[in-house]
Amino acid sequence: MEKLDYEVIVIGVSTGGMKALGEIIPELPLDFPSPIAIVQHLHPCSDDFLVTDLNERSKLTVKQADEKEKLKQGFVYFAPSNYHLLIENDKTFSLSVNDLVNFARPAIDVLFETAAEAFKEKTLGIVLTGANHDGSQGAKKIKEYGGLVIVQDPESAEADIMPRAAIEAAKVDFVLDLDKIVDFLLKKI
Template identity: 45%
Template sequence: MNAQPIQAIAIGASAGAVQALLRILPALPADFPLPVLIVVHVPPDRSNALVALFQSKCPLPVREAEDKEPIAAGTIYFAPSDYHLLVEADRSLALSWDEPVNHSRPAIDVLLQSAADAYGPALAGIVLTGANHDGAAGLAAVADAGGFAIAQEPAEAQVATMPAAALAACPSASAMTLDDMIFYLLTLATT
């Protein structure tokens, strides 16, 4: 655990994402002080229904990220369909239509790497269930920047490939169950 207080959470998920996030996000109380930035692999031709789904279930405000938007505390941001979500050095959001990474746009690696650059040791990065290797390099970047790297316990994940790849790429990462993650995140709210 790093000594610097965490100032932001970045989460990536793919296959099985909705079920995993439905466990985590509604557990965050209305006074949770940190922004939560999320990339879920959504097909580009499909509108992103995640915001509406989670708005009805979460005490925190849930929104789709907008380009050049300053990151607000206590807000959950989802990457829009077919755009990479990045964190700028001034800790605002940026959207990019650059090439897909790991066959994905938005890509988890893009979010985690840019957030690690912006927040350094003040970032907690989380890789959840999924069927490819997106997020592995990003989680390693979080750890390299001094942040706290977490991957879902592969045995618990609906699809273990992505968290297993993240743990392989980032041996210092903590493997946690969803319940462990919720407990960890709630401790951040009180520090």
């Protein structure tokens, strides 16, 4: 596949996330160039059903991120439930059990902000459906450091609060439906 200009793709999603991710991740080919890291808000005690299910339906390998794990092509990483997921400057993951951010752990802002610091303009952030404001500060940070931000069209999102909050907080680059987000990732648009 032709190389995207982004070394990492970070995705934040909450209410309705399973369905939205199910329309994006399985569409990506095995040679999809960028590693993907995802924060999905879940109940702290939830098991890894989402991860195993998505892995079975995808060509890419979907897994929970381990601490100190290096981000690699061909992988989709999920924040483990009840841990914040961070990206270090040496392009490895770290985890934390620090305070909730935006009432959430994992928090989208934490992943987005640390991704922006580590990958700077090579960061692509995607904010999907959700019923809270998490991700908006992170989207702002990605833009501040020269990266690109795509937001799911609030009109077509299952919950529109999170996409709207991101659009309000940051100068986002594109507002797209899910199928158009897939087209973008596959470089069809």
